[in-house]
Amino acid sequence: MSILLENHIVELLQERNDKAISLLYEHYGDTLYGVAYKVVRDEELAQDVVQESFVKIWKKADSYDPTKAKLFTWLFRITRNTAIDKLRSANTKSDKEIQMDVSDVYKLGTEGINPDLMDVQDNLDKLDLKYQVVLEALFFQGMTQQEASDELDIPLGTIKSRLKIGLRELKKLYGTSMLLIYLISCL
Amino acid sequence: MKEKIKIFLETDLLEKYLLGTTSQEETLQVERYIAMYPEVRTTYNELQDNLEVFAKMHSMKTPDGLKERIQNRIKSENTGRKRFFRYAIAASFTALLFAGASYFFWNQNQSLQEENLIVNTKIQNLEENMRIQLEDVRNQFIVLNNPKTKRLNVKGNSKAKELKAVAYINPVKKLSYINVSKLPNLPENQCYQMWAEVNGQMLNLGVIQEATDSEKLMALPYAENAVGYITIEPTGGNTSPTVENIVANISY
DSSP: OOHHHHHHHHHHHHTTOTHHHHHHHHHHHHHHHHHHHHHHOOHHHHHHHHHHHHHHHHHTGGGOOTTTSOHHHHHHHHHHHHHHHHHHHHHHHOTTTSOOOGGGGTOOOOTTOOGGGHHHHHHHHHSOHHHHHHHHHHHTSOOOHHHHHHHHTOOHHHHHHHHHHHHHHHHHHHHHHHHHHHHHHHO | OHHHHHHHHHSSHHHHHHHTOOOHHHHHHHHHHHHHOHHHHHHHHHHHHHHHHHHHHTOOOOOTTHHHHHHHHHHHHHHHHHHHHHHHHHHHHHHHHHHHHHHHHHHHHHHHHHHHHHHHHHHHHHHHHHHHHHHHHHHHHHHHHOTTOEEEEEEOOGGGTTOEEEEEEETTTTEEEEEEEEOOOOOTTEEEEEEEEETTEEEEEEEEOHHHHTTSEEEEOOOTTOEEEEEEEETTOOSSOOGGGEEEEEEO
16 A cells, blocks of 8 residues: 555545545455454455444544554454454354354465465465464454463463564565565556 | 663564554553654554555455445435534524523513512502501591590781681690691792790791692690791791791690
């Protein structure tokens, strides 16, 4: 995402121009839908989550502070929290129908992965599984580090270090390809 | 200082902050570190980039129609907001109108209360006056109707030959009245004044106004062997009688 486009969207959001929503959807819709799906593991629920998240984004536009977080970080936080809340209320509504299956954390299936992003998926596969599991548990499953440690039966210290190393490894994997994407988007 | 930053980066506070799961206290701490130390800021920015990369890896094609659904929801949010403002304006207007009406009625109530007070005072004064007058008339009636009452005709001396008055004296009830029925005309700057000498003291009984007082009885202070006088005095009355201007005297 180019800084210019990001700034433009933020401006539109704060002017309460609904073009902002259209632009946000075009640029982040797929990613946020993926995040929502990763958490709730149900397409219908994930769509509800995305819809609710966009309404929250629209309503809370005034509270976004660009000096504190990048636009995507803010969007991610809203979507992730909405998804976790949704999953919790869905779980209390029908405990049996939708259950957060802990064993899913280990399987990193290719369900619903966008073919356009297959090269990204290839890169993801390059990331050691042990890091992927920790990142997913923390980023998508709504677990605290302690919970992840309990669920995955990995010591807390290891969770902490795998989170750090996993994120660093990602940067190595994407350092070059992100630069390319950035250059292409600037052209 | 370097050690402090290292310790901070070793905790998972920055990662928790990235996901928005820090407590309020932790958030303040993290934001302080980000603002103070460029190393922390760089690490935080890297984490943000990595999060975006990691999230993008899990991108999924959004289903058709979701965008339209979202746009419709946002539109209805906006009209809801507009409707809210419309209601808010209507409510404020009503409140303003109500406040205005309240002030108007309060004001009116206030002036009515004042008026009420004035009317009440007037009624009280009237009652008091009527009571005094009734008392007076009652006393006059007692005196006039009493068989023991003596009727004395009073005539003016050479200075006012036309003066005629009737005095009523009742020694039993110790009341006396005088009715001045005719007074000769006087120049404008003069008037008749009534006096009574009781137990050696001269009392001023007031100015006699013919037009209004001709039918009225004037009360005289009662005493054994008192003498009443009528004198001609300057308009408005005098503080002591002018002896040479005595026009009539009544002994009773």
